[in-house]
Amino acid sequence: MVDFHNDALQTLYSSVTERASTQALVPLHSPGSAAKKTVDGKTYTYWRVYLASGKHKETSLGRAGEPATEAALEAKLLESAEMRTLGADVQVLRKAGFAAADNSSALTIATLFNAGIFGHGGVLVGSHAFGSLLNSLGVRLPANYRTEDIDIGSAGTISVAIPEERSFLDILRESSLPFLEVPELDSRKPSTSFKARGQPLKVDLLVPGTEAYETKALPHLRAYATGLPHFRYLMSNPAPGFVLGKEHAIPVMLPDPARFALHKLIVSTLRTASHALKADKDRRQAAVLIDALVEKFPEWLSSAVDGLEKSARPRVAMAATHALNLVPDLSERAQDFLADLGAGA
Numbered sequence: 001m002v003d004f005h006n007d008a009l010q011t012l013y014s015s016v017t018e019r020a021s022t023q024a025l026v027p028l029h030s031p032g033s034a035a036k037k038t039v040d041g042k043t044y045t046y047w048r049v050y051l052a053s054g055k056h057k058e059t060s061l062g063r064a065g066e067p068a069t070e071a072a073l074e075a076k077l078l079e080s081a082e083m084r085t086l087g088a089d090v091q092v093l094r095k096a097g098f099a100a101a102d103n104s105s106a107l108t109i110a111t112l113f114n115a116g117i118f119g120h121g122g123v124l125v126g127s128h129a130f131g132s133l134l135n136s137l138g139v140r141l142p143a144n145y146r147t148e149d150i151d152i153g154s155a156g157t158i159s160v161a162i163p164e165e166r167s168f169l170d171i172l173r174e175s176s177l178p179f180l181e182v183p184e185l186d187s188r189k190p191s192t193s194f195k196a197r198g199q200p201l202k203v204d205l206l207v208p209g210t211e212a213y214e215t216k217a218l219p220h221l222r223a224y225a226t227g228l229p230h231f232r233y234l235m236s237n238p239a240p241g242f243v244l245g246k247e248h249a250i251p252v253m254l255p256d257p258a259r260f261a262l263h264k265l266i267v268s269t270l271r272t273a274s275h276a277l278k279a280d281k282d283r284r285q286a287a288v289l290i291d292a293l294v295e296k297f298p299e300w301l302s303s304a305v306d307g308l309e310k311s312a313r314p315r316v317a318m319a320a321t322h323a324l325n326l327v328p329d330l331s332e333r334a335q336d337f338l339a340d341l342g343a344g345a
Helices: 007-020 067-095 103-114 126-137 168-173 231-235 257-270 273-296 298-306 310-326 332-342
Strands: 033-039 042-050 056-063 123-125 150-153 179-181 193-196 202-208 215-218 223-228 239-244 249-254
Touching: 007 067, 007 239, 007 249, 033 067, 042 067, 056 067, 067 239, 103 150, 103 168, 103 239, 103 249, 123 126, 126 150, 126 239, 126 249, 126 257, 126 273, 150 231, 168 179, 168 193, 202 215, 202 231, 231 257, 257 273, 257 298, 257 310, 273 298, 273 310, 273 332, 298 332, 310 332
Parallel strands: 123 249, 150 202, 202 223
Antiparallel strands: 033 042, 042 056, 123 150, 179 193, 193 202, 215 223, 239 249
16 A cells, blocks of 8 residues: 655645746756955956866856846845755655655756757656656655666657757766767667766657567657657656756656556566566556555546557556556555456456
8 A cells, every 4th residue: 555745745845846847947056156256456256056077167247246246146146045945845855755866867857858858748757757756646655666767758759959960969968977879789770778878877768669669760859769569658648747856856747647557567568578577667666656546536547547549458457467466565446446457458
């Protein structure tokens, strides 16, 4: 049975995400501080921040004491105070058991938000989406949650246009992390994955496809994506959500939580025997979400079941039966829902 956060923590999460939703850009630097320098007998005010790379950056605000300089300094101090307050609240949520991305993943997701990926058709999927959906439902993080991969899905194409001299890889490198393309096993195929050198962090681009897992072009991103079966179902009805980082709350687009749960059941049946552990992880994540949704939004599950493609229903039925045996401590309502699915989605 899922464990929900108390009302105070859920209210704090709502406050954090409400403030985060007003961000035009997520800052990829420290809150910053003021400093003064004297040059040729004149004193100037600077604003210093530390970048994700650990290097510091200074910006001149003008000659100290000038009205324009003081106004610029006041604006920087206000922005810094807001960043610190938001960061402190995010840390409270992390310590309380809300799902949060590691620092490298959070910086990468923030970079994608700043580039407009989530505002132009990009949807965060995979385990980072799972954690974010749990947060939005007020569910305490299961102990076995951990991920480094970032999966970006799209219903067809992401419409944000990248200038000719740049690519999706260039955007990823704006995080200050050393991303590289991951070569495909078939050297004739273009890469659909990107990895940060020296780290386990990987970014994958995904679009609807078939069980041939074909490679498809994303012209606006100057990149390629892997086509996945039954993926269009997952990409229907996405909604705004948030990823918590070390001190950030990053706006993203997330799949519908009920469709995400049922799609996890479908995916578990597509994995080979060598990926049995991943299939179990898919079923566990589906069961946790279903347990939360039957409590809070059972109508979302009914709608998601109605939207299933005919070809997916046998897969959902088979996986639901496995999930019942795998996660025995579900609520009675969740067990009944999975049993009904197992009897024939």
